[in-house]
Amino acid sequence: MGRPYGLLRAGFPFHKTLSMRRTTNFPIDIAIGKEGRIYIMCRSDGTAMIRKYTVEDEDRGTMGGYGQGEGQFTWPVTIISDSEENLYVSDEYLHRIVAFNSEGEHIGTWGEHGTDPGQLNGPAGIAFDPDENLYVVDSLSHRVQKFTKDGKFLLGWGGYGDGEGEFNMPWGVAVDELGDVYVVDWRNDRVQKFNAEGEFLFAFGKSGSGNGEFNRPAGIDVDQHGDVYIADRGNDRIQLFNAEGRYVQKFLGDATLSKVSQAYMMTNASPNRMRDMADLEPQKYLRQPKSVAVSDEGLMFVPDFGSYRVQVYQNMAVPLTEQEFSPPRRSVTLHQE
Amino acid sequence: MSQNDVALMAHLMRRAGFGTTRTELEAYVEKGYENVVDDLVHPERGTPIDEDILERYFGSEGGYVGTWIYRMLNSRCPLQEKMALFWHHVFATGLSKNQHILASTNQIDMLRRVGMGKIGDILLELSKDPAMIFWLDNNENRKGEPNENYGRELLELFSLGVGNYTEDDIKNCALAFTGWTFGQPIPLYPHGYYAPPFLFVEEEHDDGEKTFLGRTGNLNGDDIIDIIAEQPACARFISRHLYNFFVADEPQVPSWNVTPPQDPEAIETLADAFMASDGDISRVLGILFNADFFKEARFKKVKSPTELVTGILKLVGTFQSGPEPGMNQYGSATQLMGQKLLDPPTVEGWHTGKEWIDGGLLTARVNFAVREVSDASKPGIQDIMTRLKHNGNPLSPEAFVESCLEFAGPLVVGDTTRQYLTEFAEANGEIDFRDDAVAEENQTLLVSMLQLIVASREYQLG
Numbered sequence: 035m036g037r038p039y040g041l042l043r044a045g046f047p048f049h050k051t052l053s054m055r056r057t058t059n060f061p062i063d064i065a066i067g068k069e070g071r072i073y074i075m076c077r078s079d080g081t082a083m084i085r086k087y088t089v090e091d092e093d094r095g096t097m098g099g100y101g102q103g104e105g106q107f108t109w110p111v112t113i114i115s116d117s118e119e120n121l122y123v124s125d126e127y128l129h130r131i132v133a134f135n136s137e138g139e140h141i142g143t144w145g146e147h148g149t150d151p152g153q154l155n156g157p158a159g160i161a162f163d164p165d166e167n168l169y170v171v172d173s174l175s176h177r178v179q180k181f182t183k184d185g186k187f188l189l190g191w192g193g194y195g196d197g198e199g200e201f202n203m204p205w206g207v208a209v210d211e212l213g214d215v216y217v218v219d220w221r222n223d224r225v226q227k228f229n230a231e232g233e234f235l236f237a238f239g240k241s242g243s244g245n246g247e248f249n250r251p252a253g254i255d256v257d258q259h260g261d262v263y264i265a266d267r268g269n270d271r272i273q274l275f276n277a278e279g280r281y282v283q284k285f286l287g288d289a290t291l292s293k294v295s296q297a298y299m300m301t302n303a304s305p306n307r308m309r310d311m312a313d314l315e316p317q318k319y320l321r322q323p324k325s326v327a328v329s330d331e332g333l334m335f336v337p338d339f340g341s342y343r344v345q346v347y348q349n350m351a352v353p354l355t356e357q358e359f360s361p362p363r364r365s366v367t368l369h370q371e
Numbered sequence: 372m373s374q375n376d377v378a379l380m381a382h383l384m385r386r387a388g389f390g391t392t393r394t395e396l397e398a399y400v401e402k403g404y405e406n407v408v409d410d411l412v413h414p415e416r417g418t419p420i421d422e423d424i425l426e427r428y429f430g431s432e433g434g435y436v437g438t439w440i441y442r443m444l445n446s447r448c449p450l451q452e453k454m455a456l457f458w459h460h461v462f463a464t465g466l467s468k469n470q471h472i473l474a475s476t477n478q479i480d481m482l483r484r485v486g487m488g489k490i491g492d493i494l495l496e497l498s499k500d501p502a503m504i505f506w507l508d509n510n511e512n513r514k515g516e517p518n519e520n521y522g523r524e525l526l527e528l529f530s531l532g533v534g535n536y537t538e539d540d541i542k543n544c545a546l547a548f549t550g551w552t553f554g555q556p557i558p559l560y561p562h563g564y565y566a567p568p569f570l571f572v573e574e575e576h577d578d579g580e581k582t583f584l585g586r587t588g589n590l591n592g593d594d595i596i597d598i599i600a601e602q603p604a605c606a607r608f609i610s611r612h613l614y615n616f617f618v619a620d621e622p623q624v625p626s627w628n629v630t631p632p633q634d635p636e637a638i639e640t641l642a643d644a645f646m647a648s649d650g651d652i653s654r655v656l657g658i659l660f661n662a663d664f665f666k667e668a669r670f671k672k673v674k675s676p677t678e679l680v681t682g683i684l685k686l687v688g689t690f691q692s693g694p695e696p697g698m699n700q701y702g703s704a705t706q707l708m709g710q711k712l713l714d715p716p717t718v719e720g721w722h723t724g725k726e727w728i729d730g731g732l733l734t735a736r737v738n739f740a741v742r743e744v745s746d747a748s749k750p751g752i753q754d755i756m757t758r759l760k761h762n763g764n765p766l767s768p769e770a771f772v773e774s775c776l777e778f779a780g781p782l783v784v785g786d787t788t789r790q791y792l793t794e795f796a797e798a799n800g801e802i803d804f805r806d807d808a809v810a811e812e813n814q815t816l817l818v819s820m821l822q823l824i825v826a827s828r829e830y831q832l833g
Contacts, residue, residue, distance in 0.1 A: 054562060055559070055561055055562060055563055060431070079434050079696060079699050080696075080697065080699065109428070109696060127696055220427070221423065250426075289562070291561065292561070295562070298560060299560070299561065308555055308557075308558040309557060312555040312557045312558070313554060313557075314557060316565055317562060317565070338562075339431075340431055340563060341562040341563050342561075343562055
């Protein structure tokens with residue numbers, strides 16, 4: 035499906051909450067599989083695993099584990115799924131990419147620590163392009179590199195700095211359906227957009243907490259309409275931009291108790307009483323989200339890192355044709371047409 | 372750079388901080404002792420720790436104790452971190468009771484934030500701290516049904532010491548803190564900890580007349596703290612705590628009302644500074660670190676487990692280049708040695724000095740130290756290798772021992788220890804660290820020598 039001429043942004047309501055503490059402690063990222071399957075990457079000191087889950091709030095067990103051996107992770111950052119539902123995980127401590135199939139079988143590991151072209155030094159964000167080549171944000175070398183799925187180096191760009199095409203410990207990366215590449219420039223509090231060859235197109239965002247500003251942004255995703263979602267970790271929110279980098283809206287969190295949480299609470303009288311005594315306002319908010327992922331069905335999944343759950347929103351945007359969407363205006367107007 | 376200057380600076384940084392690398396130590400010496408003390412007591416001058424890096428690689432998922440130890444090792448304001456530990460000793464609040472890690476860690480953050488300020492501000496923050504309120508039951512201290520636990524410990528263990536107040540003072544102190552509680556936090560399950568906020572519940576506060584330490588009126592908690600902060604007994608009590616923590620081991624706190632300080636003049640000096648500065652802890656610390664009684668107190672204290680662990684990690688250079696996986700293991704290490712951070716055993720805090728050591732605990736200390744220095748690839752060990760290369764090779768056994776003691780401290784050892792170390796060195800004859808052909812063997816020798824040093828009796832003292 036091609037990019038729509040315009041969008042009627044009919045709304046983006048909260049949809050549901052998934053999972054809870056113990057099942058998904060410190061969810062750092064999420065990959066969207068097929069038939070309602072999702073894969074939640076969890077990371078804490080001495081623990082790392084992929085929690086296989088469903089959008090119906092069902093636990094399907096774990097994959098991988100903490101360590102330095104085959105099929106293990108130490109500091110996993112990003113998890114993504116390819117067209118066959120194979121999963122790829124970046125590990126910024128072990129400087130490698132680990133792959134599993136959807137059954138959790140380890141199907142490959144690649145990556146050599148170093149700063150030469152094709153070597154990895156703190157890989158953070160990873161994303162497939164439309165041809166399923168893999169972009170890797172090589173954070174400690176302040177660059178982006180492109181590989182085949184099995185690790186053959188294709189190209190790279192970047193370097194330390196705050197100029198165009200330079201980075202300061204970048205984190206997330208996303209590729210839109212046209213092949214353009216968005217890179218979250220973590221310590222420069224901005225996002226840069228490049229074409230598939232690494233040519234700088236434009237940047238947006240600056241340090242701050244206002245709309246369109248960032249406080250150490252982390253993960254990113256792009257939906258089928260070209261809209262860009264960024265986990266603004268330090269501001270405890272997700273921000274949505276259009277493909278030109280114009281701020282659209284933010285998501286602060288609207289969590290409810292997930293299905294499994296409610297089942298848990300039904301057998302815990304004391305916490306229920308404590309909840310009744312507490313100010314519950316804070317429970318809905320996102321806490322330090324480090325990533326975001328959007329499905330083709332318009333579901334936005336936000337691993338709510340500090341609250342051990344996933345918040346899900348439903349995009350109600352409707353594609354518009356040229357007849358339904360007037361040409362771009364240079365100036366704002368007060369006319370009501 | 373005289374050996375004495377180096378030794379004195381190492382002493383200062385062991386006590387006012389958590390040790391140094393050799394390179395840091397030499398930079399401090401270059402700066403001059405009094406200048407370094409001045410910087411230490413002005414933490415705002417230091418470069419703050421890189422919170423972004425810490426959060427990115429070892430944030431809330433990392434575990435607080437590991438993070439705290441990282442801060443101890445990397446803070447450019449080490450005294451600020453040491454003071455958080457000091458107050459954690461004094462205002463001992465146990466996680467085992469409150470079971471709310473966020474409340475406990477918020478308390479440590481509070482101690483770091485205010486711990487070098489004025490005593491009145493510190494005690495006020497403490498009295499509003501939810502972890503402390505719950506630990507000493509002030510959440511159950513209400514008008515008409517007072518709970519005196521916090522009021523009693525505030526006077527007995529946190530500010531004045533036994534013998535400087537009456538039972539009536541305790542009762543009235545407790546009444547003044549009625550209604551000081553916290554808002555119920557959202558429970559841990561299913562979505563994690565939420566911080567409890569301090570809450571003053573007016574209808575639970577006793578507005579009646581109270582007499583406290585000779586002062587009468589409708590006193591509230593703020594008034595009580597103001598009165599406490601003016602007391603010479605408070606100045607002496609806090610000064611003795613500071614002496615015990617930074618200078619030399621005193622007997623355990625419960626015996627202070629019957630056992631006089633080992634150095635009454637030192638306590639008086641500190642107390643005078645306390646009174647003259649309106650209880651300004653930084654001012655008192657400045658006097659303390661510049662005093663002869665401090666400078667002459669080298670190796671007169673048994674290192675706490677936290678000091679031992681951080682000192683070893685500094686020596687070998689752990690976390691020099693940023694957070695690493697597994698940092699929480701070092702919290703487990705101090706726990707194994709008898710100091711579970713965030714969870715002191717009682718409101719008296721940890722018993723210190725020689726009570727840090729018994730057969731089992733000593734084994735844990737030695738095992739940890741020996742294990743940590745066994746990895747020759749660590750930057751601190753490699754640094755010592757490099758220094759030995761430029762240290763008048765070939766080295767005689769005696770010179771090898773002396774150099775290793777110098778770079779591992781400098782550490783002063785007794786004749787017996789020196790004899791053992793020298794016997795070990797003599798078994799290998801002269802060593803030439805310039806000879807790359809035997810670099811691996813030399814490295815093994817160095818590691819063995821360091822293992823013997825950190826296992827020595829003297830290394831237990833700071």
